[in-house]
């Protein structure tokens with residue numbers, strides 16, 4: 001940093017209530033690391049915010065000094081946009097406070113919280129909102145891209161349950177967005193990714209869930225995969241919205257309920273949750289056990305919070321990851337053949353292929369009712385390459401890309417923005433679909449200088465404002 005910036009840095013430090021981490025500081029090394037170890041970036045400064053005012057200070061500092069800015073929620077995103085080289089990272093990881101109003105069935109939670117933080121707060125009252133399946137994911141990035149998980153067929157996408165958000169804009173203003181306050185911004189936040197400002201607080205609607213739920217794994221040998229997938233397709237088309245089942249194809253971990261000879265063998269797993277009274281769910285999930293000769297099963301009534309963490313051990317921070325993804329409206333037999341071919345070629349023991357099941361409540365809102373455009377998506381398939389040794393990078397990445405190309409003829413063309421890597425080019429536009437042009441206009445209103453560009457970026461339409469223009473000049477009051 002030059003002298004001018006160094007002087008201004010002292011001003012920032014004086015007012016900042018959280019922690020400023022520079023490359024020479026203890027804690028910097030661990031603070032710059034994110035979930036995906038293939039991302040190895042060195043920011044000039046990490047602003048570990050304690051309050052919304054800290055976020056305002058950091059946004060103003062980056063904008064006024066023309067410094068590239070990244071925002072870190074849970075640091076989970078595969079593309080690595082939570083961290084930048086040479087710029088400033090606004091790190092929200094210490095802002096996790098949650099407050100639940102059980103009568104109103106609402107939770108307010110800060111922008112650095114993880115899914116585990118949200119579930120812990122809401123399940124204390126037997127309430128939940130639909131979020132993802134790996135509890136260390138950040139609530140912020142997940143929500144801003146759309147968000148889906150076990151409860152989504154019943155209660156919709158995460159964004160369908162978003163009531164309001166507190167946002168620090170590029171102008172450094174703290175604003176509230178909801179259906180009645182800045183509805184354009186509220187529309188854009190629900191699927192437009194991190195393009196519109198730093199969300200410091202989310203308010204979600206809650207639903208009665210658990211605290212115990214019927215959930216677990218039904219495992220078949222890979223030799224049964226095609227028959228299982230065909231029967232799964234028929235089952236899920238007619239299943240009540242309370243039932244969510246995600247097929248996962250991978251090498252079997254050494255789980256105690258599986259016979260030893262299955263460990264390390266490729267299997268197809270039906271991971272399931274019933275979002276209702278477990279007694280009513282039992283007979284409804286019974287057909288899933290009858291798709292062929294089982295390799296094993298572990299299904300029972302367990303705390304919802306435990307099920308939300310069930311996949312965490314397979315998805316820990318620090319491994320190398322690369323994945324590709326397609327949306328599907330229907331699952332064709334030809335796709336199953338491609339899936340089985342590529343499962344056999346899986347490049348590492350940790351890699352996997354999964355189908356996230358949508359449908360039900362996720363398809364009801366109109367495609368233009370929020371920035372998330374893919375209301376036709378019934379399944380999101382992810383080919384997840386995961387490995388440890390950098391020497392395996394090329395081989396593992398090649399597998400995901402080849403699989404992506406081979407399965408493309410069966411896909412809808414849409415893609416979930418939260419599953420895009422850093423090298424997707426034109427697909428960024430596909431992720432926003434028919435809503436892209438409107439998003440670009442809202443972007444121009446709230447971030448004309450594209451200060452927030454470390455994301456799946458939407459370019460502002462119209463005349464751009466230089467990033468170092470004064471706060472007043474780029475102020476946007478609706």
Ligand SMILES: Cc1cc2nc3c(=O)[nH]c(=O)nc-3n(C[C@H](O)[C@H](O)[C@H](O)COP(=O)(O)OP(=O)(O)OC[C@H]3O[C@@H](n4cnc5c(N)ncnc54)[C@H](O)[C@@H]3O)c2cc1C
Nearest residue numbers: 073074075076077111132133138140141142147148194199
């Ligand atoms: C193992 C794994 C499992 C997953 N499972 C699911 C799943 O079940 N369902 C699902 O929907 N998704 C899932 N995802 C995808 C997940 O939703 C995205 O990776 C999401 O972006 C993660 O959010 P984050 O806050 O942790 O990410 P980060 O990497 O911190 O941020 C992601 C993007 O959001 C921006 N951002 C972060 N915080 C803020 C903020 N407060 N304000 C403004 N912008 C911000 C960042 O700048 C960045 O561009 C999964 C991802 C992983 C790695």
